[in-house]
Amino acid sequence: MIYSMCFLLFLVGLYGVLTKRNIVKIILSVGIMGYAINLFLILIAYREGAGFPILTPAEPSKAMVDPLPQALVLTSIVIELSTTALLVALAIKIYQKYHTFDIRKIRRLRG
Amino acid sequence: MPIETWLYCIIGFMILGSIVALELSDLLSAVVSIGMVGLGLAICFLLLQAPDLALVQFVIEILSVIILIVMLRATNQRWEKEKEPRSLSIVKVTFVALAMIGALPLFLGLPPFGHPLLEVSSYYFAEGLQETGSPNLLTAIILDYRVYDTLGEAIVIFVSVIGVMTIFRRRKKGGSGHGQ
Structure with missing residues (x-):
């Protein structure tokens, strides 16, 4: 089953979030989970033997895949980039304050 | 080859790349592996008849790799020094494996690949x-x-x-x- 492989990719990201103690690794794991979700939505939308959802004059009534999940995933991809940018900014700020990427050492609240 | 075989290969490659990225202690190599995973995702989009998404994913992936490398440069930290004790991570991997086993019936209930239920469009x-x-x-x-x-x-x-x-x-x- 191809959906369960996609879910396995999601679980790899979940494993990274759960076990890693380095902030860079956690950011990467969040990215992996986002990839898995996007891929799953596009896999759901695929129709066998269908073409891309662009009408061409040559074959005006061909079978096409579902364009609606593709539109939503397009939004999601761009939002993931902004999430990554925000996480990276926070990580740089944390590093400047604590001089470490280790999440166990980031404990004290300092103004 | 049917499209499904290609997809199995590329998703397997993506899973492998993700595991490599998470297990390497060199952070720069990990970021590059994540970039490869994202480009694999772009190829998947291309195979699944979503060329616009493939283009966007390609550009966004390059941008996010650049952002992550800029972070590594700004902090000058290249190696992952902190590791979790093995016993604790084995417990967590067990929970993740249980989640995989528990979710399998859910995927059997979905319509088969290539025959979507979505009719809105x-x-x-x-x-x-x-x-x-x-x-x-x-x-x-x-x-x-x-x-x-x-x-x-x-x-x-x-x-x-x-x-x-x-x-x-x-x-x-x-x-x-x-x-x-």
Whole structure:
């Protein structure tokens, strides 16, 4: 089953979030989970033997895949980039304050 | 080869790349592996007949790799020093494996690959060209039918840019400039 492989990719990201103690690794794991979700939505939308959802004059009534999940995933991809940018900014700020990427050492609240 | 075989190969490659990225202690190599995973995702989109998504994913992936490398440069940390004790991670891997086993019946209940249940878009196929004038139905949806989604996306990007600017502005005022 191809959906369960996609879910396995999601679980790899979940494993990274759960076990890693380095902030860079956690950011990467969040990215992996986002990839898995996007891929799953596009896999759901695929129709066998269908073409891309662009009408061409040559074959005006061909079978096409579902364009609606593709539109939503397009939004999601761009939002993931902004999430990554925000996480990276926070990580740089944390590093400047604590001089470490280790999440166990980031404990004290300092103004 | 049928498209499903290709997809199995590429998703397997993506899973392998993700595991390599998470297990390497060299952070720069990990970031590059994540870039490869993202490009594999772009190829998947291409195979699944979503060329617009493949283009966007390609560009966004390169941008995010650049952002992550800039972070590594700004902090000058290249190696992952902190590791979790093995016993604790074995417990967590067990839970993840249990989640995989528990979710398998859920995927058996889905319609088989290539035969989707989604029928909302038949309206777009029938009326999209007349109503919006765009032969590309994807742009017809994101810029006409669901334009508020696109507006929300623009707002999210704007908020994230404001957030990044706010986070970095406090550095000059706060006097903790001995970071780099």
